[in-house]
Amino acid sequence: MRRKIPSTAALVSFEAAARHQSFTKAATELSLTQGAVCRQIAALEAFLNVELFRRSRRGVTLTEAGLSYSRQVSAQLDAVERDTLSVMGQQGAAAIELAVVPTFGTRWLLPRLKEFQQLHPQVTVNLTNRTRPFLFADTPFDAAIYFGDGEWPGARAYRLMAEHSQPVCSPALLAGRAPSDPSRLAELPLLQQTTRPYAWRHWFASAGLQVARDLTGPRYELFSMLAQAAIHQMGVALIPPFLIEQELLRGELVIAHEHVFSDSRAYHLMIPERKVESASLKAFRDWLVSTARNYSTKD
Secondary structure (H helix, E strand, O other): OOOOOOOHHHHHHHHHHHHHOOHHHHHHHHOOOHHHHHHHHHHHHHHHOOOOEEEEOOEEEEOHHHHHHHHHHHHHHHHHHHHHHHHHHHOOOEEEEEEEOHHHHHHHHHHHHHHHHHHOOOEEEEEEEOOOOOOHHHOOOOEEEEEEOOOOOOEEEEEEEEEEEEEEEOHHHHOOOOOOOHHHHHHOOEEEEOOEOOHHHHHHHHOOOOOOOOOOOOEEOOHHHHHHHHHOOOOEEEEOHHHOHHHHHHOOOEEOOOOOEEEEEEEEEEEEHHHOOOHHHHHHHHHHHHHHHHHHHHO
């Protein structure tokens, strides 16, 4: 069945005219005559049977329908352009679209990714931040790295490494002396993480303590945000030290207490069942699992 889709030329003309709120400026951008742009948009309105612009002597303005449609068309044209550039850039090479939790991707994966590129120069790995699980069928992702229990519908999990969290803060917040009693940390502002809402409760419980205000304090979504808040003396944060090695080396952050909470969950590489036999994903999986295992052994 033939798709009910207007011509690409009409959509491109409409998107440019909507963005500029001018047929003349759209024509200049597209190297067309104003008359050609007008004809494309008129044909689009006839195809849709909807008025997209109001015409007057002072120019054109979008109708409500035109404004709504322009946003959708712009997003879809952007996506087509990205996909086109991606195919043009591959030149026969394979590409992996990887969703990754941000701080892990920036602080641990990226510094090591050059090694994979050297081993497999024909495979390009593109990274996109995603903090929460999603359905692979609804996205362009080929795989994902996430922190959790390894359960993901329709996907196979490959365990990478556990997370061992410790309280960290600015040295100025401790006035030169870390508390020996973990309960003393509860007297300081506790920085919370959105994706691990019970982190402090678990840390205190693993130290044999119950603290009334363990769920209070400002919440941040990313470890990198927690680290910055801690550096600026806003409170104490629970962060795995391997994600803040630079801050610890520079002395911007210090370990506020030696007690470690080891989460039963872990970082996993998730690959949809339908893609587990992909040669490029197999190569990336084998390299990533081996690299994570070697790092955990050294740690």
